[in-house]
Amino acid sequence: MDHLLELDGLSVSYRTADGPLPAVRGVDLVVDAGEVVGIAGESGCGKSTLASTVLRLQPKDAVVEGEVLVAGRDVLTMGWGDLRALRWAEASIVFQGALHSLNPVRRIETQIAEPIQLHEPGLSTAEVTARVGELLEQVGIPAARSRVYPHxxxxGQRQRVMIAMALACRPQLIVADEPTTALDVMVQAQILDLISGLVKDLGVGMLIISHDLSVLSDVCDRVAVMYAGRVVECGSAEQVFRAPAHPYAKALAQAFPRVGDPAARYAPAGLAGDPPDPHAPPPGCTFEPRCTLAVDACREAEPPLLDIGGRQSACIRVGAA
Structure with a gap:
């Protein structure tokens, strides 16, 4: 049986005046029905590029290699007609920043109805209106508010509208790119509960992108940690957050503040330095310049992503263990 989403050797680079700029490098990943898979990492590690490529939304200056299979079909090679049919109906996306994604001069009912009318032209106006009301109720907004404008x-309500739009045509795969960005912690918790409930109740698969580890730890079954465009660790959420194997994943976990822990309060952890310049990556392991455990061998070759005890990690120390 096909995975809902399968990335096989996915690489994405951008054409620039200084030459190709690699954003995603050789990513392999799968998402199945009823599963939430998270992508973690610092800004600039390739998370959003990966998310946009799933539905072939990358800009024209992007060069893509590998395969992106949605329900067994390669999104990168299918014709525009098939791609248009796949978007919304089989796979949809929740963009970060709902205020910038929603049309400010159109009522929310019109915006939610648009993909329904496009993919199910046989429905009457009354049926579409009823579907919009059901979707809003599903995400916790009274159907009576369907005629309001985004402002x-x-x-939090605007983000719920974005989720309702993503569910409009009953897709099996949802890509959520930073779905709780700029929301306060209380509203963030509500959105995360909503996402978890929808995945469980509807049996859909979700790929969720975030730099906030607390978001991923709350909702994900599995987590892939990206650094400099590639996955350096992948495993269950509990493995990645409680016992990370890769030094970068460990640094991310330690940087997460722990409420009520005096040690974390008075000696906050962090990670010195910055991610490498994609135009001039360091030799060997790209994390080596920032790694406190680095040895000379780390500069010789980039470690492969190896299977270790039910997870994957790309570190020379892990491979030698």
Whole structure:
């Protein structure tokens, strides 16, 4: 049986005046029905590029290699007609920043109805209106508020509208790119509960992108940690957050503040330095310049992503263990 989403050797680079700029490098990943898979990492590690490539939304200056299979079909090679049919109906995306994604001069009912009318032209106006109301109720917004404009909703409500739009045509795969960005912690918790409930109740698969580890730890079954465009660790959420194997994954976990822990309060952990310049990556392991455990061998070759005890990690120390 096909995975809902399968990335096989996915690489994405951008054409620039200084030459190709690699953003995603050789990523392999799968998402199955009823599963939430998270992508973690610092800004610039390739998370959003990966998310946009799933539905072939990358800009024209992007060069893509590898395969992106949605329900067994390669998104990168299918014709525009098939791609248009796949978007919304089989796979949809929740963009970060709902205020910038929603049309400010159109009522939310019109915006949610648009993909339904496009993919199910046989429905009557009354049936579409009823579907919009059901979707809003499903995400916790009264159907009576369907005629308001985006600016008349709070940040959390606008994000709920974005999720309702993503569910409009009953897709099996949802890509959520930073779905709780700029939301306060209380609203963030509500959105995460909503996402978890929808995945469980509807049996859909979700790929969720975030730099916030607390978001991923709350909702994900598995997590892939990206650094400099490639996955350096992948495993269950509990493995990655409680016992990370890769030094970068460990640094991310330690940087997450722990409420009520005096040690974390008075000696906050962090990670010195910055991610490498994609135009001039360091030799060997790209994390070596920032790694406190680095040895000379780390500069010789980039470690492969190896299977270790039910997870994967790309570190010379892990491979030698």
């Amino acid at each position: 008349q909703l709070s940040g």
